[in-house]
Amino acid sequence: MIEPTKLLKPQNDPAPRWFHIAVAASMVLSTLSAVYSSMKTSAAMQALVKENSRLVLASSTPLLQLMSSNYDGNKPSLSFKVTNDGNGPARIVWFEMRSEGRLIKSLREEVRGDAKEATPLSLYITTSTIAPRLISPGNSVTLFAWDQPAASDTAALKLWQQFDRQGRGKISVEACYCSVLDACWISDLDGDIPKPVERCEAAGKTTVKG
Incomplete structure (x- = not known):
């Protein structure tokens, strides 16, 4: 008579100590790897956001310059x-x-100088309001333009020549302007790097008038 094979029950002996240590170490390494990967991703995202912000700022940054001339096209003209x-x-x-x-409040008054108001002068001067104003990139605003007077108008011609030789080169400016993103700068408009400021405040400032 053949006896049936007896099935042996597995023993309930605990796993060896090194196995538990290996599992714990594996979990710690996995967690550290996940944290490191998250930190690298966060740093990469921050760098990307910073670079995008820099590109947006650079693509919207204005740069103002003051141009002074005594000739316009084919005729003498101060501008x-x-x-x-x-x-x-x-x-x-x-x-x-x-x-x-010395602060200039009006270019017309600056040109006239010490000439008496009663003196008849044919000052055909073109002026434009410069602030507050928005200037698009690539565009310009003529703040002041004065064609050379005719030789017969001796009084006006004398003032024109005097301002050209002595007055025009003494002029300096300072302006505060902002971009469409409200980044603001103060500048002397002579090519130097503008100074960043938190905001532009018109209070207490005297914007030159025509």
Whole structure:
């Protein structure tokens, strides 16, 4: 008679100590790997956001410059022009003009100088409001333009020549302007790097008038 094979029950002996240590170490390494990967991803995202912000700012940054000339096309003409050579629109908040440190309130008065108001002068001067104003990139605003008077108008011609030789080169400006993203700068508009500021405040500033 054939006896049936007896099935042996597995023993309930605990796993060896090294096995538990290996499992625990594996879990710790897995957790550390996940944390490291998360940190690397976060750093990469932050770098990407920073680079995108830099590109957006660079693509919307204005750069204003003051151009002074005594000739326009084919005729003698004194002029001051403000050009935007940057990549974004410039919102001019205030614009001060000085002559050797002295504040200029009006270019017409500056040109007239010590000439008496009663003196008949044919001052055919074109002026434009410079602040507050928005200048698009690549565009310019003629702040002041004065064609050379005719030789017969001796009084006006004398003033024109005097301002060309002595007055125009003494002019300096300081302006505060902002981008469309409300990044703001103060600049003397002579090619130096503009100074970043938190905001532009027109209070207490005297913007030059025509």
